[in-house]
Amino acid sequence: GAVVSQHPSRVICKSGTSVKIECRSLDFQATTMFWYRQFPKQSLMLMATSNEGSKATYEQGVEKDKFLINHASLTLSTLTVTSAHPEDSSFYICSARDGTPNNSPLHFGNGTRLTVT
Amino acid sequence: QKEVEQNSGPLSVPEGAIASLNCTYSDRGSQSFFWYRQYSGKSPELIMFIYSNGDKEDGRFTAQLNKASQYVSLLIRDSQPSDSATYLCAVKTVRGSTLGRLYFGRGTQLTVWP
Numbered sequence: 001g002a003v004v005s006q007h008p009s010r011v012i013c014k015s016g017t018s019v020k021i022e023c024r025s026l027d028f029q030a031t032t033m034f035w036y037r038q039f040p041k042q043s044l045m046l047m048a049t050s051n052e053g054s055k056a057t058y059e060q061g062v063e064k065d066k067f068l069i070n071h072a073s074l075t076l077s078t079l080t081v082t083s084a085h086p087e088d089s090s091f092y093i094c095s096a097r098d099g100t101p102n103n104s105p106l107h108f109g110n111g112t113r114l115t116v117t
Numbered sequence: 118q119k120e121v122e123q124n125s126g127p128l129s130v131p132e133g134a135i136a137s138l139n140c141t142y143s144d145r146g147s148q149s150f151f152w153y154r155q156y157s158g159k160s161p162e163l164i165m166f167i168y169s170n171g172d173k174e175d176g177r178f179t180a181q182l183n184k185a186s187q188y189v190s191l192l193i194r195d196s197q198p199s200d201s202a203t204y205l206c207a208v209k210t211v212r213g214s215t216l217g218r219l220y221f222g223r224g225t226q227l228t229v230w231p
Contacts, residue, residue: 006160034219043121043223044161044205093160095219105151106207106219111160 002028002098006109013084014117021079021112023094029074030096034106035067038091050077084116120144121208123222130229136193138225140206143187149209150182150189154202155224161205165191196229203227 003026013019023033031052036044048069049057056069068080077096081088091113095106120143130136138152149168153161167173167180167189179192189208193200203224210218 036221044221046218046220049218091158105163105166108153108160108162113158 002096002107004030004094004096004107004109006094006112008112009110010113010115012115012117015085016083018080018082019084019114021081021092021094021114023077023079023096023109025075025096025098028096028098030077030098031074033071033077033094033096035069035077035079036093036095038093038111044093047079052077081114084114086116089114089116121206121220121222123204123206123225125223125225127226127228130196130227132196132198132229132231134196134229136196136200136227136229138191138193138204138206138227140189140191140222141187142189142206142208144208144210145184145187147187147208147210150180151207151209151219152178152180152189152191153205153207153221154200155205156202164204193227196227198229198231201228 005024007022033050035047037047038044046059047062050069050071052071058064071077091111093111094109097106122141151166152164154164155161165180167182170182173180177194181190203226205224206222207219
């Protein structure tokens with residue numbers, strides 16, 4: 001089946017620093033990837049849609065200058081949390097589909113647990 | 118975010134029983150529905166997806182969809198302790214600027230006790 005690899009799985013950083021999270025589709029090409037954030041005991045909240053070769057589309061309320069998304073190739077999307085603050089501590093999960101939007105489910109990476117101290 | 122509602126539970130059933138998980142959605146135009154299972158601290162894993170009204174069975178799992186009522190459910194037969202997890206209902210948008218995006222409910226926590 002389709003495999004999505006996410007790295008790192010866990011990161012601890014100091015307030016004010018930036019953190020980059022990578023999401024790779026290992027055995028398929030993904031023109032679109034999605035970035036989600038999940039706080040404890042909450043649902044997955046869609047942050048942005050990452051499109052290969054073009055700008056990401058952000059959901060309402062998500063700061064595009066704070067959460068930088070780059071989708072430079074068909075197998076790699078990155079999310080950079082800039083000037084991280086403790087309230088950015090969360091579980092970040094990327095996902096991708098290996099087919100057209102109407103007939104393929106999303107496959108998720110293993111997630112990145114970010115802790116900002 | 119599109120509204121996807123689930124009873125957060127917790128839902129507790131004995132081993133061997135049927136667990137019934139429910140989900141409603143607000144976007145009447147939605148056409149694709151997914152159930153994911155998420156263990157604590159892990160990312161979601163796909164259990165089933167359903168597109169058409171009616172039932173879809175896969176092993177111990179049955180997804181049921183009623184588009185008129187904007188309702189989708191997941192039945193787990195012969196529940197096992199290993200089924201204990203949070204079950205997420207997800208709905209895929211099919212129109213406009215949000216085409217193809219997947220929106221999740223809060224999830225229902227299921228506990229299967231031996």
